[in-house]
Amino acid sequence: xxxxPNYSKIQEIVNSTQSDSLPNLNVSVLRTIMVESIEPxxxxxxxQMGHNAAVQFGEYDNVFQEAVGGRPDLMNDxxxxxxxxxxxxxxxxxxxxxxxxxxxxxxRNEIERVTRHMETILSGIRKQTSAxxxxxxxxxxxxxxxGVVDSQVxxxxxxAVREINAHFRSVLxxxxxxxxxxxxxxxxxxxxxxxxxLRYWHIGRAPYTLAAVDAIAFEQAKFIRPQKxxxxxxxxxDCDNTIWGGIIGEDGINGIKLSKTYPxxxxxxxxxxxxxLHNRGVIxxxxxxxxxxxxxxxxxxxxxxxxxxxHIATAQINWQDKAANLRQIAxxxxxxxxxxxxMDDSDFEINLVREQLPEVEAVLMPKKTPxxxxxxxxxxxxxxxxxxxxxxxxxxxxxRAEADRKKLKAQTTDMKSYYASLEMEITIARANDFSxxxxxxxxxxxxxxxxxxxxxxEADIAEFAADENSDxxxxxxxxxxxxxxxxxxxxxxxxxGEALFDSFLLSCRVLGRDVEKVFLLQALQIAKDRGCIxxxxxxxxTLKNVQVELFYGNEGFEELSQGxxxxxxxxxxxxxxxxxxxxxxxKSITFSQE
Numbered sequence: 001x002x003x004x005p006n007y008s009k010i011q012e013i014v015n016s017t018q019s020d021s022l023p024n025l026n027v028s029v030l031r032t033i034m035v036e037s038i039e040p041x042x043x044x045x046x047x048q049m050g051h052n053a054a055v056q057f058g059e060y061d062n063v064f065q066e067a068v069g070g071r072p073d074l075m076n077d078x079x080x081x082x083x084x085x086x087x088x089x090x091x092x093x094x095x096x097x098x099x100x101x102x103x104x105x106x107x108r109n110e111i112e113r114v115t116r117h118m119e120t121i122l123s124g125i126r127k128q129t130s131a132x133x134x135x136x137x138x139x140x141x142x143x144x145x146x147g148v149v150d151s152q153v154x155x156x157x158x159x160a161v162r163e164i165n166a167h168f169r170s171v172l173x174x175x176x177x178x179x180x181x182x183x184x185x186x187x188x189x190x191x192x193x194x195x196x197x198l199r200y201w202h203i204g205r206a207p208y209t210l211a212a213v214d215a216i217a218f219e220q221a222k223f224i225r226p227q228k229x230x231x232x233x234x235x236x237x238d239c240d241n242t243i244w245g246g247i248i249g250e251d252g253i254n255g256i257k258l259s260k261t262y263p264x265x266x267x268x269x270x271x272x273x274x275x276x277l278h279n280r281g282v283i284x285x286x287x288x289x290x291x292x293x294x295x296x297x298x299x300x301x302x303x304x305x306x307x308x309x310x311h312i313a314t315a316q317i318n319w320q321d322k323a324a325n326l327r328q329i330a331x332x333x334x335x336x337x338x339x340x341x342x343m344d345d346s347d348f349e350i351n352l353v354r355e356q357l358p359e360v361e362a363v364l365m366p367k368k369t370p371x372x373x374x375x376x377x378x379x380x381x382x383x384x385x386x387x388x389x390x391x392x393x394x395x396x397x398x399x400r401a402e403a404d405r406k407k408l409k410a411q412t413t414d415m416k417s418y419y420a421s422l423e424m425e426i427t428i429a430r431a432n433d434f435s436x437x438x439x440x441x442x443x444x445x446x447x448x449x450x451x452x453x454x455x456x457x458e459a460d461i462a463e464f465a466a467d468e469n470s471d472x473x474x475x476x477x478x479x480x481x482x483x484x485x486x487x488x489x490x491x492x493x494x495x496x497g498e499a500l501f502d503s504f505l506l507s508c509r510v511l512g513r514d515v516e517k518v519f520l521l522q523a524l525q526i527a528k529d530r531g532c533i534x535x536x537x538x539x540x541x542t543l544k545n546v547q548v549e550l551f552y553g554n555e556g557f558e559e560l561s562q563g564x565x566x567x568x569x570x571x572x573x574x575x576x577x578x579x580x581x582x583x584x585x586x587k588s589i590t591f592s593q594e
Contacts, residue, residue, distance in 0.1 A: 002380050004044065004218065007037075007210050014043040019052035025224075027055045027081045028074040030063045030125075032090035034206035041217030042083075049221070049230040060205070061090060064117070067124030075128035081224060082125055084135045087207065088161065091117065091138075099145035099157045107160055115167050122175060132227050133178040134220055137165045140184055142192045176459035179223050179386070186215040189379075222381040226444050227455050232361060232382040233335055233445065234313075235277060236326060238344035239288040239295055241367055243271055243307065248294045258304050266370040271306035273374045278311050281392025282383045283333060283399050286315035287325045287342065313399035322349050323356040332406070333399055334508045336448065336544060341382045385445070387458055389438035389486075401482035402509050419513060419585040422479040426515065428488075428522045429592040431465040431472035438486045439474050442505060446489075447544040449516065450505040451537065451551065456491075469494050470502075471526060475519045477510055479587075484509060488516075490523045499527035499535045499575075514583045520555055521579055522591055528575045535573040536560075556580070 005013065025046045029035065039055045046053035058066045058074055063086060066074060075082060088096040091114050094106070102110070125133060138161050144150030145157040153159070169180040187195045190211045200206040208216070225231050240247045244267050245257025257264040278284050284307075288295060295317050299309050314332040316325035322344070330337050338359040344350055345367040353362040361382055366372055409418055431439055440458040447453065456464075465472045475488030487507040493500045501523070506516055527535050537552040539545075549569070553559055557571035582589055 002376065004214055010040045010044045014040050014047065017047055019047060022050055022052040025051040025053040025080050026078055027053055027083060028079055029055065029083045030058045030066055031085040032061045032063055033085055033087045034060060034204050035085050035208065035213065037210060038213040038217055041214055045217055045221040049225055049228055051228065064121055067121040070128060075125060079129045079131040082129065082131050082133045083220065084133065088138050095160055104155055107155060111160055111163055114164055118168055119171055122171065122178065126175060130177060134181050134223055135172055135178065136181045137183050139187060174459065176463060177457045181219055186212065186219050189215040222384045223386065226385045229444060229447050229453065229455060231384055231445065232341045233339040234283040234285055234333060235274065236285045236287045236329060236340050236342045239286060239290060241345040242343060242365055243267060244298065245370060248298055249291060253298055253302055258302060260304060264304065266373060268304055268306060270373040270377065273377050275306055275311060277383060278396055280388065283313045283396060284311050285313055285329045286317060287322050287329060288317045289319055290317050292317040311396060313396050321352065323353055326353060326357055326360055385441055387437045387441045389441055397482060398484050398509060404481045416585055423587045424477060424479045424513065425588045426518055426586055427476045427590045427592060428473055428519065431461060431474060435474050435486055436461045439472065439489045442489045443503060446505045446507060448508050449511055449548055450545050451501065451548055452503055452540045453542050453545060454503050464491055473523065473526065475515065477515060488519045490519060492523060492527060494530055494532065497531065497533040499530065499532040501535065501537045518582055518589055521582060524573060524575065524579055533575050535575055537571040539569045541568055
C-alpha cells in the first residue's frame with residue numbers, strides 16, 4: 001500500500017479542489033457500523049481517478065430494510081458504487097461474542113443463517129441497481145474464541161468466519177458487477193492493534209481508526225479504478241539505482257549491486273515483482289540515461305538478472321530528457337501517456353515528468369532504502385484489473401511483435417502491399433467460457449477505439465451472451481509476427497428489426513490495418529442474418545476516444561443526431577441492401593458460429 005496524505009490534508013484537498021467539471025461518481029454506503037470517516041478518503045481517491053465522488057450513507061444498522069424494502073434515493077440507475085459494511089456482531093452476536101457457548105450444530109445453523117441473510121441483502125441491492133457492489137468481508141477475530149486451539153481445529157471461530165467469507169465470495173463471483181473486498185488484507189497493512197478504535201466502538205459503534213479507513217478506501221480504489229478504465233498498462237523503469245544498485249557506466253557489470261544476498265537482494269526481489277507483473281499482462285519498458293550497450297550487457301550477461309530482453313516491449317536508452325523518451329515509448333506502444341507508470345530514483349527526473357507529463361504516474365523510488373522497492377510496486381495497485389485472461393501472459397510478446405510490424409511498415413511505401421505482407425488471419429467468434437474474461441477485460445481497459453466506453457464484468461458479458469436478444473462477438477488476429485489474441489469486442493442488442501451496437505471496441509495494437517472494417521462488416525452481417533433492417537451505432541464522447549467520433553459516418557452510417565463536434569451521437573445503417581465486400585489483403589477471414 002502506498003502512502004496517502006493525512007486526514008486533515010485529504011479534507012483540505014477534497015474541499016478545495018474545483019471538481020464540478022469532472023464526471024460524477026455516485027457512491028452509496030450501506031452499513032451496520034459507523035464508517036462516516038471514510039467519506040473524504042473515497043472522495044480523494046475518486047479525484048485521483050478524475051471523478052467527483054458524491055457519497056451518501058444509509059441509516060445505521062438498517063441494511064436489510066434498505067436492501068429488501070428499497071431505498072430509491074440510495075440505489076438507482078444513477079448509482080455507480082454500492083459499498084456494504086456488515087460487522088460480525090450485527091450479523092451474529094453468538095458467532096462473534098458467544099462462540100464458546102455454541103454446540104457444533106448451533107455454529108452450523110448460525111453460519112447458514114448468516115449466509116442466507118447476506119444473500120437476501122445482495123439480491124435486494126441488485127434488484128434496485130446494476131451499480132458495482134463492493135462487499136467488505138468479515139474480519140477474522142484478532143483473539144479467537146478458543147485461544148491458540150482455535151487455529152488447530154476445523155470447527156473453531158476462525159473457521160466459521162472464513163467459511164462465511166468463502167461462501168459469500170463465490171456468491172459475489174456469480175453476481176454481475178459484484179466484488180469481495182478482503183478486510184484482513186486491509187488490516188494487515190495497518191496492524192491489528194492500530195486498525196480498531198475501541199473507544200469509539202463503544203461510544204458510537206465506529207470500529208475503525210483513520211489509518212484503517214485509509215487502508216480500506218485505498219483497497220476500494222483498486223476495484224473502482226479498472227471499472228472506470230483508469231488502471232495503467234505499462235511499467236517504465238529507469239535502470240541505474242532502480243533495477244540494480246549503482247551506476248553501470250561507473251561501476252561496471254561486476255560492481256553493480258544485484259544478487260540473491262544483501263544488499264543486491266533488494267534489487268533481485270524488485271525484479272522478481274516486475275516479472276510477476278509482466279506475467280499478469282503488464283507491459284514493460286526501459287527509460288534510462290545510459291549507453292545502450294552497457295545496459296544490454298547487464299541484461300545478457302549478469303548472472304542474477306531476473307529481467308531479460310524478452311520481457312521488455314520497448315526501450316529508450318539514450319541521453320535525451322526522459323519526458324521526451326516517455327512520449328516516444330507511448331508512441332511506440334500506441335498507448336496513451338496515462339497508461340504509463342514511471343519509476344526512477346532521481347528527484348530531478350521525476351519532477352520533470354510530473355511537470356511536463358502530468359498524465360504519467362511518476363513514482364520516486366527511495367534510493368536510500370531499496371528494500372522498500374518491491375513493496376512499493378506490489379502495493380501500488382496501478383495495474384489491477386477485475387479479470388485475468390490467458391492472453392495477459394503473452395501481452396509483452398504481442399507488443400514486441402507490434403514493434404517488428406512498425407519496422408516493416410517503415411520499409412514499405414505501398415500500404416496495401418504492407419498489409420498483404422503481414423499475412424493477417426482474422427477469426428471472429430461468439431463469446432464463450434474461454435473468451436469471456438478477455439472480453440470483459442477489454443471493455444474495462446480499452447479507451448481510444450471504444451465507441452461507448454461501457455465497462456462490463458465477466459458476469460455481465462456472460463449474461464449478454466446467454467440472452468437470445470443480444471450477441472457478443474470477439475475478434476482475434478494473428479500474422480507472421482505473432483498471435484495478437486483477442487483484440488476486438490462487439491456487443492449487439494436486438495429489438496424487433498433493429499440492431500443496436502451497445503459496444504464496439506478494438507485494441508490500439510491493431511488499429512490502422514482495416515481490422516475494424518472487417519469486424520464491423522461481420523457484425524452488420526450478423527444483424528442482417530437475424531432479420532434486422534436497420535443497425536444503430538452510438539458514439540459517447542470522452543477525452544480519449546475522439547479518434548472514433550466519425551467512425552460510423554465514415555463507414556456508411558447516416559447520422560441521426562446532428563450534434564456539435566465532440567457531442568454524443570447516434571447513427572443508422574440501412575441493412576436492406578447488400579453489404580460492401582471485405583478487404584482483399586487479408587490471408588483469411590473466418591467467422592466461427594460456435
